[in-house]
Amino acid sequence: MNPTIKDVARKANVSIATVSRVLNNLPGYSDKTKQKVFQAIEEIGYQPNAIARGLINKRTHTIGVMFPSVSSAFSSDVLQGIEASAHDHNYSVVVCNTDSDGKRTMKYLQVLREKQIDGLIFSSEVLKKEYYAVLERMNIPVVLISSESRFVKVPYVKVDDYQAAFDAVEYLIRKGHRKIAMIGGTKNDTIAGIPRVEGYKKALEEHGLPFKPGYLAYGDFGFLSGCHAMETLLKTAPDCTALFAASDEMAIGAMTAAAKHGLKIPDDLSVMGYDDLRLAQMVVPPLTTISQPLCEIGKIACEKLIYMIDTQENVNSRIVTHSIIERQTVRILP
Amino acid sequence: MNPTIKDVARKANVSIATVSRVLNNLPGYSDKTKQKVFQAIEEIGYQPNAIARGLINKRTHTIGVMFPSVSSAFSSDVLQGIEASAHDHNYSVVVCNTDSDGKRTMKYLQVLREKQIDGLIFSSEVLKKEYYAVLERMNIPVVLISSESRFVKVPYVKVDDYQAAFDAVEYLIRKGHRKIAMIGGTKNDTIAGIPRVEGYKKALEEHGLPFKPGYLAYGDFGFLSGCHAMETLLKTAPDCTALFAASDEMAIGAMTAAAKHGLKIPDDLSVMGYDDLRLAQMVVPPLTTISQPLCEIGKIACEKLIYMIDTQENVNSRIVTHSIIERQTVRILP
DNA sequence: CTGAAAGCGCTTACAG
DNA sequence: CTGAAAGCGCTTACAG
Known part of the structure; x- marks a missing residue:
């Protein structure tokens, strides 16, 4: 049985109310009692019971x-x-x-x-x-x-996923790319799916670049889906010079698939990810990506x-x- | 204020003891009271307070x-x-x-x-x-x-880290390797550091292979430390044909460093990791490694x-x- | 089958 | 400065 406030009260020869006061740093006791109480606490190794406390405090x-x-x-x-x-x-x-x-x-x-x-x-x-x-x-x-x-x-x-995707694509545009493909995340995902695709479209639009459906493929944020999406894009967007993927895993999947087809990165294809996972620094070449301060x-x-x-x-x-x-x-x- | 057991007792016209009983599935009430109580609970949206419960049950x-x-x-x-x-x-x-x-x-x-x-x-x-x-x-x-x-x-x-490391190195030996280097984890780590190095040494010994200090470098389990350790090994163990790293990150770091020096994997150097992180499947080529069922x-x-x-x-x-x-x-x- | 009462370990008016 | 007492929301003998 763990000692309770009663035990320390008894030991210190005061009431439990007093013990509670010194425990909670409330006013209302002499320095001497305070010492006595602390000593008693020390001696019997008392720890307050947060459950009992919670019951009263509603916290x-x-x-x-x-x-x-x-x-x-x-x-x-x-x-x-x-x-x-x-x-x-x-x-x-x-x-x-x-x-x-x-x-x-x-x-x-x-x-x-x-x-x-x-x-x-x-x-x-x-x-x-x-x-x-x-x-x-x-x-x-x-x-x-x-x-x-x-x-x-x-x-x-x-x-702001929309803005982040926008910035990523605009970054690609500033680097001179005009034919930019994208691998989106789960299609109807309203959090990390749709907004990033919208940001992509908006960036193209603002820079007078056409949006072509063939340039957009979808995955599920995972590595394998990135591989598959890249396979598709290789057919539907064979002339693209850059790719923005809505996740690092998909970006890396895409890089892997591209490499299989003999494409060199970034010479033949530039790639940007999203997440800045630890692995983004470990792949070869290290992945340029969007970072969120998680x-x-x-x-x-x-x-x-x-x-x-x-x-x-x-x-x-x-x-x-x-x-x-x-x-x-x-x-x-x- | 959330409703309490009192509220349901009042509503159901029974005592709180009875409510408590039906709540806890204890014996001692008619089917009719049970119904009444459940109805009251339903009506006022009662949820028991686990804190109060915990105070008594000591659970x-x-x-x-x-x-x-x-x-x-x-x-x-x-x-x-x-x-x-x-x-x-x-x-x-x-x-x-x-x-x-x-x-x-x-x-x-x-x-x-x-x-x-x-x-x-x-x-x-x-x-x-x-x-x-x-x-x-x-x-x-x-x-x-x-x-x-x-x-x-x-x-x-x-x-069993010792055994796992042993198995990894033995696997390498079975594949025909005789000159096997290792990158250990944090040197004095008694959990994931020392045992893996010991397993490595033991496997060499059991197969009559000499242990050479120059074949062993240390890292801190992280990617960068793997790069550095590989740089060292390239000098102290230039003729090794295989490498066992005590973590995937170090293995991948080593692969990166090796690639920089023009070594092809696995043609020029075989590599084995430890952990089976998600990224082990994503690197090129995919990493052979030890998996723990985390x-x-x-x-x-x-x-x-x-x-x-x-x-x-x-x-x-x-x-x-x-x-x-x-x-x-x-x-x-x- | 059912309820009154004590008690879990605390805090907090209230009274002195 | 200090203590007796009520009460937080429950459970559990105990008595009927």
Whole structure:
């Protein structure tokens, strides 16, 4: 049995109320009692019971974090940031893997509610009405990562995918490319799929370049899908000089497929990715790509969440700046 | 204010004791009351408060997980497995990032204790005496991942690194290689450093091959260190035909460095990695490597932990089987 | 089958 | 400055 506040009270010869006061740094005791109490705590190795505390305070100092998949490079970097910030503020984080499954998500929302978490970070998925309904009943703050919700004003923090894709393609154009193909992510993905394709189209348009359907292929963000998409593009866009892929994995898949067909990168084909995974620096040649400050996104989201918990005030969303990491897969066209 | 058990008791016209009974599926009420209670629960949208429950039951259905870094490929895959298994058993998992820092670890141990977690999974680091001392006072079960502790009998689940390295090198030998170099991980790392080097030496020895110090270089498991180590080996082991690296990242770094010097892989140099990261399949040529079932390791560890929590019994350690993933970086020597 | 009451380990008015 | 007591939302003997 772990010692309780009663034990220290007895040991220090004071009431539990007094012990509680010194524990919580409240006013109302002499220096002498304070010493006595601390000594007693020391001697019996007392640690407060956060559960009992939580029952009264209605604060658990715990937040929930939901990812479609905790093991993705994206999630794990974001999680690292969240954890760091949470720890700084004395919060714990419980991780939930939704598998992008509605039932699982609802189940999780329920257990998080029962466990009385103080707030929730919801990442990389659309916040369905159904989810929001329970969040509302839980009456806890939520912040979204890489996602927005139109019908409610929940703050989000994310990169502007549309703009980032636009910038990537414009970068290619500035390097002299006119025939630029793209491999999009999952076709109807409203978060990382559609906006990036739109940014691509917009960049072409602004620079007076025609959009040709044959120049656009789709994958699912994964390596293999990048290989396949490249095979397609080799037929439908044989004359393109540059390629923008909506993920590093697809970009690398495309590079692999291109190499199989004897294309040299960047001499015969320039390639740009999106994500800046660790592996982007490891491939040959190293991949030029779009970088999102994932760890920082996690930190910012967590900070916003804790701010909302502490103040009960609302908070603004935040578009975080992406950047172009120049490496060696883009060639300057004369 | 969320509704409490009192509210449903009032609504259903029964005592809170009765509500509690139907909630917990205990015997002692008529079918009619059961219906009434469920109806009341439904109507007012009641959810039990796990904190109040935890205070009495001394069970929080929460486990802690400590990693040196949650964002590493290793940790995130293991975490995925842990989360999956925990969820299946109705446990939540709170993640802790120790940064391999003793103070941070102790701090975390303390908050986990205050939060009354039911058990702990401790990954990829040596369980110091200091840590174990608080764990003992917490009186909760612990299981280690990819780590063992000599002075206490805490169960672990891991791959046999010594054996895995041995197998890798033996594989190379079977393919006809006699001059095999190695890039070891962090030199004094007792978990993933030393054992792999020992396995390498043992395999050479068993096959009557001499161990030459010049054939062994050290890195820190990272990509860059692999590049550097390869540069060294090119001088100290210019005639080697095969290389075993203690991590995929180092293997790929070595491949990159070798390529810079005009070596073709696997024609001029065979390479074997360790980890089977996603990127192992993406490099050209795809890397032959040692695979650990990370997700499964996480699951097994979690299952063992929950078993210990439930039964209070001890549990055996588990060596999980690694495998050799044959891809295209090892050439058969005539 | 059902309820009143004690108690889990704390915090917080309230009274002195 | 200090303590007795109520209460947070539950569970669990105990009595009926």
